[in-house]
Amino acid sequence: xAFDEKSDVxxxxxxxxxxxVQAIAFNYDRRRWSVIDDSIRSDFSYLEKVSEGDFYLTSxxxxxxKWMVSYMVDNGPARYYLYDRDAGEARFLFTDRKALxxxxxxxxxxxxxxxxxxLNLVCYYTLPLGSDQNGDGRPDAPxxxxxxxxxxxxxxxxxxxxxxxxxxxxxxYAVLSVNFRGxxxxxxxxxxxxxMEWGRRMHDDLIDAVDWAIREGIASPERIAIFGGSYxxxxxxxxxxxxxxxxxxxxxxxxxxxxxxxxxxxxxxxKPMVELFATRVGDHRTSEGRTxxxxxxxxTYVERIRKPLLIGQGAxxxxxxxxxxxxxxxxxxxxxxxxxxxxxxxEGHGFARPENRLSFNAVAEAFLARFLGGLSxxxxxxxxxxxxxxxxxxxxxxxxxxALRRRKG
Numbered sequence: 167x168a169f170d171e172k173s174d175v176x177x178x179x180x181x182x183x184x185x186x187v188q189a190i191a192f193n194y195d196r197r198r199w200s201v202i203d204d205s206i207r208s209d210f211s212y213l214e215k216v217s218e219g220d221f222y223l224t225s226x227x228x229x230x231x232k233w234m235v236s237y238m239v240d241n242g243p244a245r246y247y248l249y250d251r252d253a254g255e256a257r258f259l260f261t262d263r264k265a266l267x268x269x270x271x272x273x274x275x276x277x278x279x280x281x282x283x284x285l286n287l288v289c290y291y292t293l294p295l296g297s298d299q300n301g302d303g304r305p306d307a308p309x310x311x312x313x314x315x316x317x318x319x320x321x322x323x324x325x326x327x328x329x330x331x332x333x334x335x336x337x338x339y340a341v342l343s344v345n346f347r348g349x350x351x352x353x354x355x356x357x358x359x360x361x362m363e364w365g366r367r368m369h370d371d372l373i374d375a376v377d378w379a380i381r382e383g384i385a386s387p388e389r390i391a392i393f394g395g396s397y398x399x400x401x402x403x404x405x406x407x408x409x410x411x412x413x414x415x416x417x418x419x420x421x422x423x424x425x426x427x428x429x430x431x432x433x434x435x436x437k438p439m440v441e442l443f444a445t446r447v448g449d450h451r452t453s454e455g456r457t458x459x460x461x462x463x464x465x466t467y468v469e470r471i472r473k474p475l476l477i478g479q480g481a482x483x484x485x486x487x488x489x490x491x492x493x494x495x496x497x498x499x500x501x502x503x504x505x506x507x508x509x510x511x512x513e514g515h516g517f518a519r520p521e522n523r524l525s526f527n528a529v530a531e532a533f534l535a536r537f538l539g540g541l542s543x544x545x546x547x548x549x550x551x552x553x554x555x556x557x558x559x560x561x562x563x564x565x566x567x568x569a570l571r572r573r574k575g
Contacts, residue, residue, distance in 0.1 A: 168200035195276040240274035272335040292331040311340040311385035315394030315401040322351040338540040346371035365462035395419035403464035415474040415537035423494035425459035433484040468497040480513030506559030521551035545569040
């Protein structure tokens, strides 16, 4: 028997032949193992000391004499070992991203932030290298910060190597990720606490975490951006409309702007989820539900946008269709509100092609540097091989016009 009062089961280890459960992993703020089978207890005790990081049992022989084990760390590539049970020794094999070994990367800190109504929010933050000279987990002076909101929303952030955290920290930003209510992995009650709370308490949780970062001297209150994709893009639009004075700018990737049109246009493979959305978000099939959904839709409050906004969209997105971005961009332009709108004609829900991801990140980096004050590399040839198009707002991002001209030339 194994259980955790704060988190769901993260992984189950089963004997390769006998098929009995031997160990269970839980992940609250970090992964921990609960060993059930005494025959592997000493193995796990040894493996916990082999390397830094959280370890995963990735494969094992049918004789169960050799295990492949990986260690996830926050400031480098994953490390793989071959563990010989008979000898009681683990031999290092390789890392999964050798190119990262040459770089000094930032550590990720975990913390628990109390929401205004008493929930525990598991959060992770990363500080730029050199910003915390005494190593107490707080920068020497408040930093510009990016609030990075995960998608889903029925997903979660975890401790470990995070490319977006590393990228943004390298540019001089503190980076904060929040497991707001509705996130998975923390029990049914925590997920259910997000029911009918899109644009309300789910957003309050993000604001509470931002306030914590300000109180702790991590974030400079006038230099905070909100950045996310899918639900995280929706959260960005909510942040820019319902709390327009809290953020200096926002980056939205494939975020819904109108929850009614989002649910009316769901793809066929989402049809079985209609009742889930009705329970957790709102029911677009009833007049009461539509009223609630419109109250929670950023498009309803577009005139409140006062800070710079960058929107990225895949033209072929089947989940959050291009209409979701088109309609808020159109409304902003009609009201004379500046916006930069980037569209990829060959992308869907998010950006899959590396060339497209690189080009959008180059635009986002220049955008953040202008409005948040961090570092930025020139766009240069980052558009090579990309299908990036900019529908409006070229003038808002330094170097964007020139980069587009170079690509055409």
